[in-house]
Amino acid sequence: MAQGHDIAIALRGAYLALHRRSESAFAAHGVTADQFVLLATLSRGGHALTQRELARRMSSDPSTVRAMLVLLEQRGLVGRDAHPTDARARAVALTARGERAFRQLWTASEPVREQVLGALQPDEAETFVRLLARVAHRLNPESVPVGGPTPSHSPEE
Amino acid sequence: MAQGHDIAIALRGAYLALHRRSESAFAAHGVTADQFVLLATLSRGGHALTQRELARRMSSDPSTVRAMLVLLEQRGLVGRDAHPTDARARAVALTARGERAFRQLWTASEPVREQVLGALQPDEAETFVRLLARVAHRLNPESVPVGGPTPSHSPEE
DNA sequence: TATTGTTATACTCTATAACTATA
DNA sequence: TATAGTTATAGAGTATAACAATA
Numbered sequence: 108m109a110q111g112h113d114i115a116i117a118l119r120g121a122y123l124a125l126h127r128r129s130e131s132a133f134a135a136h137g138v139t140a141d142q143f144v145l146l147a148t149l150s151r152g153g154h155a156l157t158q159r160e161l162a163r164r165m166s167s168d169p170s171t172v173r174a175m176l177v178l179l180e181q182r183g184l185v186g187r188d189a190h191p192t193d194a195r196a197r198a199v200a201l202t203a204r205g206e207r208a209f210r211q212l213w214t215a216s217e218p219v220r221e222q223v224l225g226a227l228q229p230d231e232a233e234t235f236v237r238l239l240a241r242v243a244h245r246l247n248p249e250s251v252p253v254g255g256p257t258p259s260h261s262p263e264e
Numbered sequence: 265m266a267q268g269h270d271i272a273i274a275l276r277g278a279y280l281a282l283h284r285r286s287e288s289a290f291a292a293h294g295v296t297a298d299q300f301v302l303l304a305t306l307s308r309g310g311h312a313l314t315q316r317e318l319a320r321r322m323s324s325d326p327s328t329v330r331a332m333l334v335l336l337e338q339r340g341l342v343g344r345d346a347h348p349t350d351a352r353a354r355a356v357a358l359t360a361r362g363e364r365a366f367r368q369l370w371t372a373s374e375p376v377r378e379q380v381l382g383a384l385q386p387d388e389a390e391t392f393v394r395l396l397a398r399v400a401h402r403l404n405p406e407s408v409p410v411g412g413p414t415p416s417h418s419p420e421e
Numbered sequence: 422t423a424t425t426g427t428t429a430t431a432c433t434c435t436a437t438a439a440c441t442a443t444a
Numbered sequence: 445t446a447t448a449g450t451t452a453t454a455g456a457g458t459a460t461a462a463c464a465a466t467a
C-alpha cells in the first residue's frame with residue numbers, strides 16, 4: 108500500500124532525476140534547467156507575458172523570476188519591454204537570439220524527453236500527466252487546472 | 265497526446281507544489297523540506313547510515329548532504345560517530361533530540377500527506393508510485409530500483 | 422587503486438518585506 | 445485599495461575539484 112510519504116518520496120526522486128539529467132544536457136550551453144523552463148514558457152506562450160503571468164505558468168515566484176530574467180536579459184536571450192496597456196507591467200518575450208538559443212536547447216534536451224517518454228506506454232503517459240496535475244492542483248489550487256493546460260478553456264491571457 | 269515536455273512540466277509542477285506546501289508546514293519548526301527528508305531517511309533507515317548511503321537514498325549528493333548534516337548537527341538533531349568497521353566513514357544517526365523533533369515534524373506534515381493521498385484513489389496511488397519510479401529509474405539507473413526499495417536485494421550497507 | 426569524506430568555492434533558486442508607481 | 449514590479453537581503457541546496465585518509 109502506497110502511503111502519502113512513499114508518494115512524496117517517489118515524486119521527489121523522479122523530479123530530481125529529471126532535473127539533474129536536464130542540467131547536464133544544458134550545462135554545455137551555459138543554461139540551467141530552470142532557465143530552460145522559463146524560455147520554453149515564453150516560447151509556448153505565443154506572445155509576450157507579464158512577469159507575474161510568467162511566474163504563475165512556471166510554478167515559480169515573481170521575485171525569483173525577476174532574478175532569472177535579469178540573468179537572461181544580460182545574455183540577450185529575453186527582452187522586457189513596456190507593456191502596451193499597463194504601465195506598471197513589463198512585456199517579457201524571447202529576443203531573436205533567445206529564440207535561436209531555445210531551438211538549440213530544445214534539440215540538446217531531446218534525449219531527456221525521449222527517456223521520459225520511453226519509460227511509459229502511451230496510455231500510461233496520459234495517466235501520469237493526469238495524476239501529476241491532480242496532485243499539484245490539490246496541493247496548490249492556484250496551479251494549472253486539472254485537465255492540463257487547456258488553451259480552449261481560457262482563450263488568451 | 266502527452267509529449268515528453270508535457271510530462272516534464274507536469275512533474276515539475278507537482279514536485280514544486282509539494283515542496284512549497286512542505287516548506288510552509290515545516291517553517292514554524294525551523295526546518296526545511298529537504299532537511300525533513302534527510303531526517304526521515306535516517307529514521308526509516310533503522311540504523312546509522314554512511315553519508316554516502318544517506319545521499320543515495322535521498323536522491324542527493326554527498327557534498328550536499330554534508331552541508332545539510334553540518335547544519336543539523338549544530339542543532340543537535342543528528343550525530344556523526346565513527347563508523348564501527350570503516351575508519352574512513354561516518355555513522356550518521358538521529359540523536360534522541362532528533363527523534364523527538366522528527367516525530368513533531370511528522371505530525372506537522374500529516375495534512376500534506378493527506379492532501380496528496382486524497383487526490384488519488386488507492387489503486388491510482390499504486391500506479392502513480394510505480395510510474396514515478398519507472399521514470400526516475402530510466403533517467404538515473406543509480407536510483408532506487410523499480411520495484412521500490414528492496415532491502416532483500418542488498419542485505420546491509 | 423578505489424573509496425569516504427572534507428574543504429573551498431561559486432552560483433542559482435528561493436522568498437520575505439518594504440517600497441514605488443500605476444490601475 | 446489592489447496590483448506589477450523593484451530592491452535589499454538572506455539562506456539553502458547544488459555541485460565540482462583538489463585533497464587526505466583509509467580500504
